[in-house]
Amino acid sequence: MVKVAAGQTVVHDPPFSIRIFYLASRPQLSDFLASVERRAYKQALFAVRDEDTALDIVQDTMLKLSEKYGGRPAEELPLLFQRILQNTIRDFYRRQKVRSMWTTLLSSFSSGDDDDSDPLETLPTDSTSRFGNPHGSLEQSQVLAIIEKEVEKLPARQREAFLLRYWEDMDIAETALAMGCSEGSVKTHCSRATHTLAAVLKAKGVEL
Amino acid sequence: MNQELHESQFASRIRHVLDQGTSNLDQKAVARLYQFRQDALCRQAAPVAVLSLAGIGHLATESLHSHYRGILAFLALVIGAMGVQFWQNARQATELAEIDSALLADEVSPNAYTDQGFIEWLNHLSQQEEGSEESLPQ
Numbered sequence: 001m002v003k004v005a006a007g008q009t010v011v012h013d014p015p016f017s018i019r020i021f022y023l024a025s026r027p028q029l030s031d032f033l034a035s036v037e038r039r040a041y042k043q044a045l046f047a048v049r050d051e052d053t054a055l056d057i058v059q060d061t062m063l064k065l066s067e068k069y070g071g072r073p074a075e076e077l078p079l080l081f082q083r084i085l086q087n088t089i090r091d092f093y094r095r096q097k098v099r100s101m102w103t104t105l106l107s108s109f110s111s112g113d114d115d116d117s118d119p120l121e122t123l124p125t126d127s128t129s130r131f132g133n134p135h136g137s138l139e140q141s142q143v144l145a146i147i148e149k150e151v152e153k154l155p156a157r158q159r160e161a162f163l164l165r166y167w168e169d170m171d172i173a174e175t176a177l178a179m180g181c182s183e184g185s186v187k188t189h190c191s192r193a194t195h196t197l198a199a200v201l202k203a204k205g206v207e208l
Numbered sequence: 209m210n211q212e213l214h215e216s217q218f219a220s221r222i223r224h225v226l227d228q229g230t231s232n233l234d235q236k237a238v239a240r241l242y243q244f245r246q247d248a249l250c251r252q253a254a255p256v257a258v259l260s261l262a263g264i265g266h267l268a269t270e271s272l273h274s275h276y277r278g279i280l281a282f283l284a285l286v287i288g289a290m291g292v293q294f295w296q297n298a299r300q301a302t303e304l305a306e307i308d309s310a311l312l313a314d315e316v317s318p319n320a321y322t323d324q325g326f327i328e329w330l331n332h333l334s335q336q337e338e339g340s341e342e343s344l345p346q
Contacts, residue, residue: 030249037241038230055240062248070252140228147225166219167226194215197222208221 024074032077033062036168040085043163046152047089057092061085082164082178093156143206150200154193157181161189162197 024032037058044054061084069080151159157179164175165186175190176183201208311318320326 024252026249026252029252030245033245033248037245038233038238039226041233041237041241042226042230051237055237055244058241059244059247062244063251066248066252068253144225144229147222148229151222151226162219166216167223190219191215194219198218208218208225 024070024072024077028074029066029070029077032074032081033065036078036081037062039167040081042148043085043167044089046148046159046163047156048092049152053092057085057088060088064088078168079170079174079178082168082170083180086160086164086178143208146204146206147197147201150197154196157185158189158193158196161186162193165190 040058040061041054044057045051048054048057061081064084065077065081069077072080151162154162160179161175164170164178165172170178172183172186175186179186311321
């Protein structure tokens with residue numbers, strides 16, 4: 001491999017062909033991060049539902065990408081970034097699971113009152129009346145709020161597959177690689193997510 | 209196929225709406241994302257050294273045509289055989305040198321071993337010793 005210019009590398013392939021890799025320069029990495037950071041933040045926010053935590057996840061992802069893979073060719077960055085982002089979100093889930101286990105354990109010792117209330121009642125309810133007549137036209141911001149809420153409610157793997165495949169514009173193989181699952185699973189997750197969203201939006205009278 | 213097309217069309221409309229959501233993030237989040245990006249760029253891994261080293265291996269393995277690889281394997285075999293031969297010769301030379309040094313260090317002169325009478329006397333002496341050992345009472 002011979003370095004011929006800043007950020008450009010030439011590889012001689014047998015017998016006479018030449019391949020060129022463009023290494024990610026600082027401006028390229030900057031442009032890439034600028035192009036994905038907002039969607040990454042939204043993805044993390046859909047997953048963890050907390051703005052500060054979502055920002056922390058994006059920060060970790062950017063640092064890991066830059067420190068460990070900052071010298072990789074520019075075309076590899078999207079997949080690497082998404083893989084790191086999904087792993088960081090999963091790490092958050094794991095930590096949250098351990099924390100909630102300890103909280104439950106401690107509260108079972110400390111709590112003396114006999115609470116018979118159903119935990120499902122404490123979950124935030126989804127008020128369709130907020131959006132008025134389901135058959136009427138909705139404001140753009142309201143449509144956005146509804147869709148974001150419904151994307152947030154999707155099961156984690158379905159949401160992950162749907163966003164990678166259709167929002168990040170990855171093909172099925174890339175999505176499978178980023179998620180660490182088979183291509184068949186990606187198709188199933190995407191199909192289920194799409195049908196769920198379509199059914200919910202139809203029930204709410206949202207027309208796109 | 210038709211279902212996939214419907215899914216794809218529906219998903220692209222969802223994507224359009226979600227894109228609108230990213231354009232009106234609150235300024236605090238946008239500022240923090242900008243700061244994160246700057247921090248990450250400061251820690252960007254240097255690309256040249258790692259990939260240049262990786263390229264050497266790549267060049268060595270991929271730039272050789274297949275029939276050259278056969279010749280290279282044969283040459284490696286010949287060099288290996290020559291190496292084994294050289295090692296064996298060196299070992300034999302070392303053994304001979306050890307015998308020579310033992311002879312030179314002995315009390316008897318090396319010239320004595322070329323004298324036929326001395327050899328016969330040694331044989332006779334060893335036969336006598338064997339005979340005296342056999343005649344000893346058990």
